[in-house]
Amino acid sequence: KAGVTQTPRYLIKTRGQQVTLSCSPISGHRSVSWYQQTPGQGLQFLFEYFSETQRNKGNFPGRFSGRQFSNSRSEMNVSTLELGDSALYLCASSFGLRGGDGYTFGSGTRLTVV
């Protein structure tokens, strides 16, 4: 079966711009979680969506937002980009909440803010 698909794979944006990242989970998975990975901070949890509802949120500013559609596809948006937002953004899907049965990750979107 198809894996978790994240688009785009790479993005270069300018400070102050906004960006939208997309994630299509494995068919049948209703939970989608987003993580930010940087060399300094490691993997930091952004938020989790389950059945179109945000179930959990990490400690990120309000510039980071997301949503989930009825087909479980999810998007995350970052507004007013800052240099520090440069990171690998990873989407993970699971059947149940919180990846309690194990996550399947996408390949990530590499965002560079210049």
Add this chain to the structure above:
Amino acid sequence: SQQGEEDPQALSIQEGENATMNCSYKTSINNLQWYRQNSGRGLVHLILIRSNEREKHSGRLRVTLDTSKKSSSLLITASRAADTASYFCATDVGNEKLTFGTGTRLTIIP
């Protein structure tokens, strides 16, 4: 600070040797998971061990869990060059998100 901390931070071994990495955590868990990440890619789920289990095997992987010490170890036997990657433990504590540790960077020398 991180719920899970891996030790060592980096490990280099010869191909064919065994690799052991450890994970310590702070609070009681429902389960602990190990993931592998090749450079710049997504993470791959390796194995999940529940809090009432002490040991689990999957192929060349062996995971142990000691809830009294709040620690887990991942053993990779007969290492191969393709095992070169970063390895992360992740803990499920119930009502919160799955929290990842800081990772161990494993290098297998051919």
